[in-house]
Amino acid sequence: EVQLVQSGAEVKKPGESLKISCKGSGYNFSSYWIGWVRQTPGKGLEWMGIVYPGDSDTRYSPSFQGQVTISADKSISTAYLQWNSLKASDTAMYYCARGKWFDPWGQGTLVTVSS
Amino acid sequence: DIQMTQSPSSLSASVGDRVTITCRASQAITNYLAWYQQKPGKPPNLLIYGASTLQSGVPSRFSGSGSGTDFTLTISSLQPEDVATYYCQKYNSVPWTFGQGTKVEIK
Numbered sequence: 681e682v683q684l685v686q687s688g689a690e691v692k693k694p695g696e697s698l699k700i701s702c703k704g705s706g707y708n709f710s711s712y713w714i715g716w717v718r719q720t721p722g723k724g725l726e727w728m729g730i731v732y733p734g735d736s737d738t739r740y741s742p743s744f745q746g747q748v749t750i751s752a753d754k755s756i757s758t759a760y761l762q763w764n765s766l767k768a769s770d771t772a773m774y775y776c777a778r779g780k781w782f783d784p785w786g787q788g789t790l791v792t793v794s795s
Numbered sequence: 796d797i798q799m800t801q802s803p804s805s806l807s808a809s810v811g812d813r814v815t816i817t818c819r820a821s822q823a824i825t826n827y828l829a830w831y832q833q834k835p836g837k838p839p840n841l842l843i844y845g846a847s848t849l850q851s852g853v854p855s856r857f858s859g860s861g862s863g864t865d866f867t868l869t870i871s872s873l874q875p876e877d878v879a880t881y882y883c884q885k886y887n888s889v890p891w892t893f894g895q896g897t898k899v900e901i902k
Contacts, residue, residue: 715891725831725839725882725893741890742796780886781829781844788838 682706684786699762702776709757710734717775766793801894807902814870816897818883823863827887834879
């Protein structure tokens with residue numbers, strides 16, 4: 681079974697750093713794009729960016745370029761989404777998903793940023 | 796960047812009704828379009844890719860059509876379990892933008 685399992689919920693203070701993960705299994709992790717999607721409470725889906733684990737090629741949405749870092753370690757079939765300095769506005773659910781048409785999706789990681 | 800606009804933003808229909816959701820791209824994207832269903836508290840679920848290819852396991856009452864700039868998702872006979880928010884997404888070039896979503900409810 682193809683599966684993406686994300687790391688658990690996080691509660692952070694503004695200015696702190698954070699790295700969340702997405703581990704793939706059941707397929708050749710190196711051969712599919714992994715994307716990250718943000719969903720704020722009661723809002724829609726925002727495409728943040730993608731990484732191709734095979735060669736670490738990374739693309740960002742202009743809205744998120746410079747705000748986050750997307751990476752992958754194909755040796756452990758894991759993709760990452762990282763912030764250097766969180767803001768309250770980063771509070772959201774974050775999903776990873778596989779491929780160009782996203783399937784499957786991870787279960788989501790809730791990130792709460794509050795002082 | 797190409798913008799994706801869905802209509803309507805929400806709709807209410809009776810069980811058994813035919814429901815149509817529209818997604819319009821601000822520039823042509825050939826058939827690089829996917830549709831997702833998201834139920835409350837759950838991640839989205841792929842319904843259709845390539846504008847009209849039904850993902851394995853998705854009920855046949857769901858169908859997609861269109862190419863270029865105009866696309867539709869049709870539910871041929873609305874069922875109570877179809878209550879959800881539906882999103883389109885383009886993937887021809889980055890950014891792979893989502894539409895703003897259409898919330899479907901039962902009347």
